Amino acid sequence: MRILILGSGGVGSAAVRIAVRRDFFDALVLADYDAARPQALVDDIADDRLVAAQVDASDSDAVADLIREHEITHVLNAVDPRFVLPIFDGCFAAGAVYLDMAMSLSRPHPEKPHELPGVKLGDEQFAQAEKWADAGRLALVGIGVEPGLSDVFARYAEDELFSEIDELGVRDGANLTVDGYDFAPSFSIWTTIEECLNPPVIFEKDRGWYTTPPFSEPEVFDFPEGIGPVECVNVEHEEVLLMPRWTKAKRVTFKYGLGDEFINVLKVLHTLGLDKTEPLTVKGVQVAPRDVVAAGLPDPATLGSRMHGKTCAGVWVRGTGKDGKARSTYLYHVADNEQTMAEYGSQAVVWQTALNPVIALELLATGVWTGSGVLGPEAFDARPFLDLLAADAPRGYGSPWGIEEK
Amino acid sequence: MRILILGSGGVGSAAVRIAVRRDFFDALVLADYDAARPQALVDDIADDRLVAAQVDASDSDAVADLIREHEITHVLNAVDPRFVLPIFDGCFAAGAVYLDMAMSLSRPHPEKPHELPGVKLGDEQFAQAEKWADAGRLALVGIGVEPGLSDVFARYAEDELFSEIDELGVRDGANLTVDGYDFAPSFSIWTTIEECLNPPVIFEKDRGWYTTPPFSEPEVFDFPEGIGPVECVNVEHEEVLLMPRWTKAKRVTFKYGLGDEFINVLKVLHTLGLDKTEPLTVKGVQVAPRDVVAAGLPDPATLGSRMHGKTCAGVWVRGTGKDGKARSTYLYHVADNEQTMAEYGSQAVVWQTALNPVIALELLATGVWTGSGVLGPEAFDARPFLDLLAADAPRGYGSPWGIEEK
Numbered sequence: 001m002r003i004l005i006l007g008s009g010g011v012g013s014a015a016v017r018i019a020v021r022r023d024f025f026d027a028l029v030l031a032d033y034d035a036a037r038p039q040a041l042v043d044d045i046a047d048d049r050l051v052a053a054q055v056d057a058s059d060s061d062a063v064a065d066l067i068r069e070h071e072i073t074h075v076l077n078a079v080d081p082r083f084v085l086p087i088f089d090g091c092f093a094a095g096a097v098y099l100d101m102a103m104s105l106s107r108p109h110p111e112k113p114h115e116l117p118g119v120k121l122g123d124e125q126f127a128q129a130e131k132w133a134d135a136g137r138l139a140l141v142g143i144g145v146e147p148g149l150s151d152v153f154a155r156y157a158e159d160e161l162f163s164e165i166d167e168l169g170v171r172d173g174a175n176l177t178v179d180g181y182d183f184a185p186s187f188s189i190w191t192t193i194e195e196c197l198n199p200p201v202i203f204e205k206d207r208g209w210y211t212t213p214p215f216s217e218p219e220v221f222d223f224p225e226g227i228g229p230v231e232c233v234n235v236e237h238e239e240v241l242l243m244p245r246w247t248k249a250k251r252v253t254f255k256y257g258l259g260d261e262f263i264n265v266l267k268v269l270h271t272l273g274l275d276k277t278e279p280l281t282v283k284g285v286q287v288a289p290r291d292v293v294a295a296g297l298p299d300p301a302t303l304g305s306r307m308h309g310k311t312c313a314g315v316w317v318r319g320t321g322k323d324g325k326a327r328s329t330y331l332y333h334v335a336d337n338e339q340t341m342a343e344y345g346s347q348a349v350v351w352q353t354a355l356n357p358v359i360a361l362e363l364l365a366t367g368v369w370t371g372s373g374v375l376g377p378e379a380f381d382a383r384p385f386l387d388l389l390a391a392d393a394p395r396g397y398g399s400p401w402g403i404e405e406k
Numbered sequence: 407m408r409i410l411i412l413g414s415g416g417v418g419s420a421a422v423r424i425a426v427r428r429d430f431f432d433a434l435v436l437a438d439y440d441a442a443r444p445q446a447l448v449d450d451i452a453d454d455r456l457v458a459a460q461v462d463a464s465d466s467d468a469v470a471d472l473i474r475e476h477e478i479t480h481v482l483n484a485v486d487p488r489f490v491l492p493i494f495d496g497c498f499a500a501g502a503v504y505l506d507m508a509m510s511l512s513r514p515h516p517e518k519p520h521e522l523p524g525v526k527l528g529d530e531q532f533a534q535a536e537k538w539a540d541a542g543r544l545a546l547v548g549i550g551v552e553p554g555l556s557d558v559f560a561r562y563a564e565d566e567l568f569s570e571i572d573e574l575g576v577r578d579g580a581n582l583t584v585d586g587y588d589f590a591p592s593f594s595i596w597t598t599i600e601e602c603l604n605p606p607v608i609f610e611k612d613r614g615w616y617t618t619p620p621f622s623e624p625e626v627f628d629f630p631e632g633i634g635p636v637e638c639v640n641v642e643h644e645e646v647l648l649m650p651r652w653t654k655a656k657r658v659t660f661k662y663g664l665g666d667e668f669i670n671v672l673k674v675l676h677t678l679g680l681d682k683t684e685p686l687t688v689k690g691v692q693v694a695p696r697d698v699v700a701a702g703l704p705d706p707a708t709l710g711s712r713m714h715g716k717t718c719a720g721v722w723v724r725g726t727g728k729d730g731k732a733r734s735t736y737l738y739h740v741a742d743n744e745q746t747m748a749e750y751g752s753q754a755v756v757w758q759t760a761l762n763p764v765i766a767l768e769l770l771a772t773g774v775w776t777g778s779g780v781l782g783p784e785a786f787d788a789r790p791f792l793d794l795l796a797a798d799a800p801r802g803y804g805s806p807w808g809i810e811e812k
Contacts, residue, residue, distance in 0.1 A: 183677045268674040271589045273702040282701040285691040293696045295688040296679040 001025040004072040004096070006057050006087060008032040011101065011144070012078035013041055014346040014354035019373040020047045021393070022358070024365040029070045030069045032056040047260035057083040061133050063090025072096050074364065076357050081105055087290040088125060092137060097364065101144030103238050106198060110292030111121045113199050114213045120201065121241050125374050133373035143360045143377050144353040145313045145333070146172055146254075149389075153331040153401075154226065154239070156382035157246045157317040161329060165249040165319040171330070173223040173230040173257025174311035176337060178303050178347065183265070186307060186349055193275045196258065196266050200234035203244045211236075214270075215263055219255060223312045224404050225334045230257035239315075246378035249319075269293060279352075307337045311348045328406040333389075333399070359388050359397060407431040407771040409564035410478040410502070412463050412493055414438040417507065417550070418484035419447055420752040420760035426453045427799070428764070430771040435476045437461040452623040457545065465490040469496025478502050480770065482763050487511055488794070494531060498543060502684040505763050507550030510646050512604060519605050525609065527647050531780050534602050539779035549766045549783050551719045551739070552578055552660075553644035554796075558762075559737040559807075560645070562788035563723040564653050567735060571655040571725040576645045577736070579629040579636040579663025580717035582743060582754065584709050589671070592713060592755055596700045599681045602664065602672050609650045609658040616644075620676075621669055625661060629718045630810050631740045638783035645721075652784035655725075675699060710753030713743045717754045722812065734812040739805070765803060 003025050005012050009032075016030055027049050030038035032220055035054035042052040057079045064087060067075065077087045077100040084104045091098035095148055095241045103122035110118065125141055132139055142148055150170045154387040158165060178184035185192060199211035222229045237254035258266070269275045273291055279286040286292050316333025321327035337348040360377070363369040369380045377385075409431050411418050420438055430752025434453050436444035439462035448458040461472050463485045469492060473481065483493045483506040488730035490510045497504035516524065531547055538545055549555055556576045564571060584590035591598060605617035621639040628635045643660035650658055664672070675681045680699055685692040727733035743754035750757055767784070769775040775786045783791075797805045 218509050261769050264670065265674050265678065268671050269678075271670065272675075272699060274680070274699065276702070280698065280701050282697050284692050285693055287688050287691055287693050287698065289698055289702055292686065292695055293678060293680065293691060296682070296695055 001361065002027040002029075002071055002073045003361060004029045004031060004054065004067060004070065004075045005054060006031050006063070006075065006077050007079035008041060009039040009078065010350035011348065011354045013320065014344060014351050014402060015076060015078060015148075015358055016041060016045065016050070017344050017346065018351075018355055018358045018397075019361070020045055020050070022362060024362040025049065026049065027070065029053050029066070029072065031066060033057065050269040058086050060086040060093065062088050064094035067091065067094035067096045068200060074099065074361055076361070077101070078241060078354075085124060086137065088128075091139070092128075092132065092135070093133070095137065098139040098187040099143055099360060100141055101148060101353060101357060103141050103147075103241070106236060108199055109211070114211055114260065117199075117201055117209050117211050122210060125344055129374035136370050136372045139374045140360060140364075140371075141374060141376055142238045142242050143357045145356055146170060147242055148353075148356040148377055149333055150239050151242050151377035152382045152385050153315040154243050154247055154249070154317070154376040155380070156386060157315065157329065158249070159382060160325060161321060162317060162319045163322055163324065165247065165317060167251040167253065167316075168239075168243050168247065169252075169316040169318070169320045170237065170254040170314070171221045171223070171232055171257065171316050172255070172313050173227055173232065174309060174349075175227045175230075176307055176311060179306040179308070181298060183300050184303060185262075185300055186303065186347065187300050188294075189297055190290060193266060193269065193290060193293075195234055195237070196256070196277055197270055198236040200236050200254070201240045202234065203240050204259040205250045209217050209240070215267070217253075217255070219315070221255065223256060223257065224330070224332060224402060225310060225312065227310055227312055227334075231260045231263065233263060242376035244376060300347075303335070304341050304345070307341075309348075310334050310336045311352060315350060319327075324391045328335050330404045330406055332404070333401040335399075355399065358363075359385060361387055362388065407767065408433040408435075408477055408479045409767060410435045410437060410473060410476065410481045412437050412461065412469070412481065412483050412489075413485035414444040414447055415484065416752065416756035417760045420750060420757050421446060421482060421484060421764055422451065422456070423750050423752065424757075424761055424764045425767070426451055426456070426804075428768060430768040433453065433457065433476065435459050435478065437472060439463065445525050464492050466492040466496040466499065469493050470500040473497065473500035473502045482765055482767070483507070484760075491530060493530065494534075494545065497540070497545070498534075498538065499659070501543065503543070503551050504545040505766060506547055507554060507759060508765060509647070510546050511554075512642060514605055515617070520553060520617055523607055523615050525644065526615060527644050534656040535780040542778045544778050545780045546766060546770075547780060547782060548644045548648050549763045551762055553648055554762040554783055555739055555761075556645050556719055556721050557648050557783035557790050558788045559721040560649050560653055560655070561784040561786070562792060563721065563735065563737060564655070565788060567727065568723060568725045568733060569651065569728055569730065573652065573657040573659065573722075574645075574649050574655040575658075575722040576643065576660040576720070577627045577629070577638055577663065577722050578661070578719050579627060579633055579638065580715060580755075581633045581636075582713055582717060584704075585712040585714070587704060590704050590709060591668075591706055592709065592753065593706050595703055596696060599672060599696060599699075601643070602641055602662070603676055603681055604642040606642050606649075607646045608640065610657045615646070621673070623659075623661070627661065627663060628760060629663065629721070630736070630738060630808060631716060631718065633716055633718055633740075634722050636665045637666045637669065639669060648782035649761070649784055652782060676809045686775065698730070706753075710743070710747050710751075713753055714780070715754075716740050716742045717758060719758060735736060736810045736812055737807065738810065739807040741805075761795075761803065761805065768794065
């Protein structure tokens with residue numbers, strides 16, 4: 001296997017640091033628009049399999065050329081979701097397997113944005129599914145932690161724990177704090193505003209996909225391993241688009257544990273128009289309010305050493321167990337910032353995202369996972385993934401997951 | 407009397423429209439940095455006593471020259487409080503009586519901003535009180551509605567209603583709404599951020615002036631004439647600096663009925679640093695976050711015709727009545743936007759501010775009020791002011807005030 005990782009930001013860099021401990025691949029090219037960034041990482045790690053490269057991820061021809069130049073077999077997209085389609089197209093053109101952690105972007109319904117979906121997350125990729133399947137090529141979409149590990153949990157629950165599933169409810173929460181700041185998001189505020197203010201999407205078997213106003217159906221969810229109760233609300237997320245395609249769940253939701261303080265901040269920004277991305281004229285200069293908000297906050301990528309706490313990703317499954325009785329179970333994975341910083345130099349949220357595509361690449365390299373078309377993580381057997389995740393090194397990745405009956 | 411009003415914004419313009427119905431003055435010069443603005447108003451009103459002029463209010467020599475040129479006897483400062491000192495100095499130099507509606511600005515205590523006052527509101531004016539008194543000249547400071555009418559109420563309560571005052575608590579609240587906006591402040595958001603995020607100041611006889619963190623001592627106050635209960639919090643305001651100089655009250659506070667939604671907005675802006683006035687670099691341009699917030703909201707001066715509701719200014723006095731019994735009384739004045747728009751074309755908040763200095767000018771013109779030094783409204787007899795305010799035209803201004811026992 002010859003891997004190309006596009007993007008040497010937090011997640012791309014963490015994926016390299018995780019992958020170099022494994023022996024399932026022959027070469028790993030790390031490419032970025034700024035060639036100095038991947039080169040610095042390659043120099044630092046000093047593994048003969050690593051190569052740094054430069055590429056413009058918005059140019060599908062350039063992506064295809066880089067794939068051909070390095071005889072790449074598998075591409076992991078670790079850049080901003082705005083670049084999904086050119087990378088996706090470049091992979092098809094050059095015949096490489098494509099993997100990503102966020103799918104092509106949505107656009108709200110022009111008349112009823114809080115009732116009906118417009119263009120959904122991933123629609124532009126699934127529109128090409130037949131072409132990929134006919135060509136016998138694989139695009140494995142949404143294989144980070146959420147989407148990604150959450151989707152693997154959903155498949156595992158359907159196969160091994162439940163005879164009927166009423167709801168697959170992804171629940172994401174954390175107790176991360178950052179020293180020295182009253183308010184310091186542990187992830188991009190720009191992206192958080194985008195995903196939290198887009199109309200959340202919900203799936204119901206009888207109704208199909210539909211949307212609601214932002215922050216709908218608030219619920220306090222009690223997260224495991226000391227994180228405790230966090231207020232969660234519906235947020236637009238890929239799992240709601242992926243899980244219904246490969247599971248029989250009657251309902252699929254995604255709720256994000258933003259906490260009431262963060263939800264309040266996002267609501268105020270929206271009320272004052274400070275979430276807007278169109279430039280305003282302010283004393284003679286043009287500036288987008290959302291960019292001003294982001295510029296005034298610390299860069300989350302630089303905060304790992306000041307962060308404390310844990311982040312939890314998982315799926316709360318409700319339905320009928322294999323024994324015919326009602327069952328309510330949370331399948332989850334926790335990353336502790338102290339541990340991820342000590343072992344990998346990556347903050348917890350970034351590291352937890354990067355871990356899963358590396359495991360998927362190993363399963364593809366060893367032939368445990370095979371397929372063609374545009375497939376989500378649910379389309380593959382969950383048990384070998386979860387075994388490899390939890391098993392101690394050197395066999396596995398030594399990161400246990402949990403099950404809690406609710 | 408020959409009057410100069412500096413500033414032809416909302417309050418200055420409303421003061422002219424109120425004054426021209428009266429015959430106590432011989433000339434009224436309306437001056438602004440932009441000469442076209444006062445000229446438009448003068449042309450519109452067509453009263454022979456009115457003259458438009460241009461002046462830079464930051465230049466005390468220019469202010470003095472304008473006073474001399476038009477043989478001005480009384481100057482009303484209706485510009486931004488940043489210009490208090492040059493106008494104040496220009497009046498002294500040219501020998502005119504000075505009136506303002508906001509006093510020289512405060513600066514927080516460098517080490518303990520939430521415990522001790524630094525430079526207080528008006529300190530830079532009161533530092534010159536002896537000079538003004540010795541020269542037999544008068545500066546009547548803080549004679550808008552708050553400060554202004556509130557201070558007149560305090561003096562009235564002490565003279566006529568109470569034998570001992572435990573607390574003079576200014577309470578300001580409104581039920582104003584603006585059609586077509588989720589969030590549209592009825593006054594400058596820039597100034598509101600300034601006054602609400604400065605440390606509020608409180609006076610206690612035994613302790614002197616001290617400060618607290620912003621938004622301290624929240625209290626729901628029930629305002630009269632259908633406004634109803636509004637959440638009020640301590641805010642830095644001139645009355646707390648004025649009333650203790652001329653009354654014997656044991657405690658003086660100012661609470662602003664911001665309402666919980668507005669308080670929340672201000673807190674979020676502060677938490678995210680969006681209240682800051684120092685420029686940030688945002689994608690290559692320099693911009694102050696507070697200016698971005700202001701630029702994204704409608705200009706309150708343009709909202710009068712879309713506004714509905716009433717605004718109330720007053721003082722809640724607690725202590726011992728003239729009969730020796732405990733007494734708790736709210737003295738107040740309400741302006742109804744519908745009425746002020748219909749009668750004067752001014753929105754309620756602006757009109758209510760502009761009304762009081764015109765009444766004070768009339769009392770000075772007729773010799774009912776006299777004095778020298780730097781004096782607050784409490785230094786003058788309250789009853790003739792309140793009589794003139796409430797009496798029907800043509801004798802008075804036809805705007806009744808109220809008393810409510812609490």
